[in-house]
Structure formats: structure tokens, C-alpha cells
Amino acid sequence: MAKKTILITGASSGIGKATAIYFAxxxxxxxATMRLKEDTAMPDFEKxxxxxxxxLDVKDNESIxxxxxxxxxKFSGIDVLFNNAGYSLAGAxxxxxxxxxxxxxxxxxxxxMNVTRAxxxxxxxxxxxxxxxxxxxxxxxxxxxxxxxxxxxxxxxGFMEALQYEVRxxxxxxxxxxxGTVKSEFVNNISFVxxxxxxxxxxxxxxxxxxxxxDAATPESVAKVVYKAATDNSSKLRYPATSQAxxxxxxxxxxxxxxxxxxxxxxxxxEIKR
Ligand SMILES: NC(=O)c1ccc[n+]([C@@H]2O[C@H](COP(=O)([O-])OP(=O)(O)OC[C@H]3O[C@@H](n4cnc5c(N)ncnc54)[C@H](OP(=O)(O)O)[C@@H]3O)[C@@H](O)[C@H]2O)c1
Numbered sequence: 001m002a003k004k005t006i007l008i009t010g011a012s013s014g015i016g017k018a019t020a021i022y023f024a025x026x027x028x029x030x031x032a033t034m035r036l037k038e039d040t041a042m043p044d045f046e047k048x049x050x051x052x053x054x055x056l057d058v059k060d061n062e063s064i065x066x067x068x069x070x071x072x073x074k075f076s077g078i079d080v081l082f083n084n085a086g087y088s089l090a091g092a093x094x095x096x097x098x099x100x101x102x103x104x105x106x107x108x109x110x111x112x113m114n115v116t117r118a119x120x121x122x123x124x125x126x127x128x129x130x131x132x133x134x135x136x137x138x139x140x141x142x143x144x145x146x147x148x149x150x151x152x153x154x155x156x157x158g159f160m161e162a163l164q165y166e167v168r169x170x171x172x173x174x175x176x177x178x179x180g181t182v183k184s185e186f187v188n189n190i191s192f193v194x195x196x197x198x199x200x201x202x203x204x205x206x207x208x209x210x211x212x213x214x215d216a217a218t219p220e221s222v223a224k225v226v227y228k229a230a231t232d233n234s235s236k237l238r239y240p241a242t243s244q245a246x247x248x249x250x251x252x253x254x255x256x257x258x259x260x261x262x263x264x265x266x267x268x269x270x271e272i273k274r
Pocket of ligand 1: 009010011012015034035056058059085086088134135137178179181182183185189219
């Protein structure tokens with residue numbers, strides 16, 4: 001049987017990198033795409049000849065088109081697209097600039113739309129294709145200081161949930177991978193904004209949030225969920241990808257929204273004196 005091919009965005013680290021390695025170990029061709037800059041620390045894929053690296057910045061349409069076309073040419077097709085690249089802006093909304101908010105949406109939402117639009121004609125032609133997306137538990141729930149990140153991931157969840165209807169006729173399936181906290185570069189790359197009036201609140205809440213990373217899942221465990229989503233032949237939309245996410249979704253299902261919100265703030269805002 002011909003080897004299957006997955007195109008992954010944001011494969012330079014974390015979930016994307018772990019997924020590239022896991023799929024290669026499972027015998028897939030992997031197009032590990034990433035922003036190739038002069039200072040890019042290249043991931044160590046040498047042990048995996050079926051992984052090839054391509055330049056793709058989700059904010060740059062030309063790089064998207066070139067990467068998609070190069071991957072199709074090299075592997076004679078793409079079976080699975082994994083929209084994974086993303087990062088978080090965090091902190092007091094009032095302190096975020098228009099530019100910072102737009103960059104968050106350019107990466108987490110418009111970037112995914114652009115990559116998806118570049119791959120859809122190929123999937124339609126083949127009458128097959130799976131689109132996986134790393135959303136987040138923060139794409140279904142909300143957390144203090146993450147209003148911009150949460151809204152970008154909620155938009156992504158909504159976009160993909162709506163898109164699934166119209167592409168089903170071409171046998172294209174969409175699935176959202178929803179992790180809670182994961183040990184990766186994500187937490188180090190959080191772009192944190194604040195101003196003096198929020199500092200007392202913001203510093204404590206952010207510290208409590210960072211503390212929750214001690215129970216974070218590994219990228220490798222998320223990669224296994226991605227593999228399941230790519231191979232289980234189901235049309236299920238949502239894949240909670242860590243135990244933290246599963247338990248948060250359970251409480252959100254169980255409790256009325258105001259009680260759930262109180263539960264979130266009692267965790268995130270603990271030790272804040274008002
Ligand atoms: N870690 C968590 O706690 C967590 C929880 C829920 C959801 N997520 C989501 O999981 C996804 C992967 O994050 P991660 O945890 O693996 O963090 P990570 O280690 O920081 O990886 C993020 C990846 O996205 C890439 N990226 C960022 N902007 C990009 C752009 N404009 N074009 C192409 N690639 C870009 C990064 O590339 P560079 O190396 O070039 O920056 C990196 O490869 C993200 O969508 C994130 O929102 C993470």
C-alpha cells in the first residue's frame with residue numbers, strides 16, 4: 001500500500017515536532033513545515049528519512065502556496081493536513097495593541113484559513129482528505145487574561161465546525177485536537193502584555209496559570225491523539241487531547257456556566273486580595 005502523507009504546520013517544536021516524529025515512526029511521509037529563518041533551531045529529524053522540511057509561514061500566503069505545491073509534487077499528494085502552528089498573546093486586554101491582536105488572529109485563525117484554502121482544491125480533486133487543527137481547551141472554555149487567545153481559538157473552532165458541512169460532500173473530514181496545557185515552547189513564547197493598573201491581578205493570575213503547567217501533558221501524548229484522529233475513520237469533530245482538557249470539559253458539561261466560571265476563577269485568581 002502507498003505510504004500516506006501528512007503536512008504539518010509549526011513542526012519546529014512542541015506538538016508539531018512530536019507529531020512529525022510519531023507519524024514517521026508509523027511509516028508515513030511527513031512534510032514538516034516551519035518558518036525557516038536564519039536563526040531557526042532546526043529540529044533533529046535526521047533519524048527519520050521520511051520527514052522532509054519545507055518553509056511555511058502561516059502569515060505569508062506565497063510561502064503557503066509554494067509549500068503546498070512542493071509537498072504535493074514530492075509525495076504525489078497529501079492525505080492529512082495538520083494545522084498546528086500557533087502561539088498565545090496573554091495579559092490585560094486593555095494593554096494589547098491593535099497590532100498585537102491582529103498578529104494573534106493572523107496566526108491562529110487567518111493563517112489556518114489560508115493554509116486550508118490552499119489544500120482544499122487538492123482534497124476535492126482526490127475526493128479524500130482529513131483536516132486536523134490544534135485548537136485548545138481554550139477554544140471551548142475561557143481563562144482570565146487569555147481573552148484574545150481564547151477568541152482566536154473559539155473562532156477557529158467555530159470556523160472548522162461550520163466548514164465541515166460543505167466539504168463533507170467531497171469526503172473531506174475535519175477534526176479539532178483540543179489540548180489543555182502541554183510542555184512545549186508555547187509557555188516560553190507567550191507574549192504577555194500588562195499595564196500598571198492590572199499588574200497586581202495580572203502577575204498573580206499569570207503565576208497561577210504557569211503553576212498549572214507542572215501537570216502539563218507531553219507533546220508526544222498529544223501526537224498520539226493526532227494519530228488516532230487521522231486514522232480512526234470516524235467523523236467525530238472534537239478530540240480532547242489531554243487529561244486536563246477532558247476533566248475541564250466534564251465540569252463545563254456538568255455545571256451551569258456561572259458555576260463553571262466561578263470554578264475557573266477560584267483556580268486562576270487564588271490568593272488575590274481585593
Ligand atoms: N502548549 C500548550 O499548553 C497548548 C495548549 C493548547 C493548545 N496549544 C496549541 O498547540 C499548538 C502548538 O503549540 P505548541 O504547544 O507545540 O507550542 P510551540 O512549541 O511554541 O510550537 C508552536 C509552533 O508554531 C509555530 N508558529 C508560530 N507562528 C507561526 C507562523 N506564523 N507560521 C508558522 N509557524 C508558526 C512555531 O514556529 P517558530 O519556531 O517559528 O516560532 C512552532 O513551531 C498551537 O496552536 C497552540 O496554540 C498549545
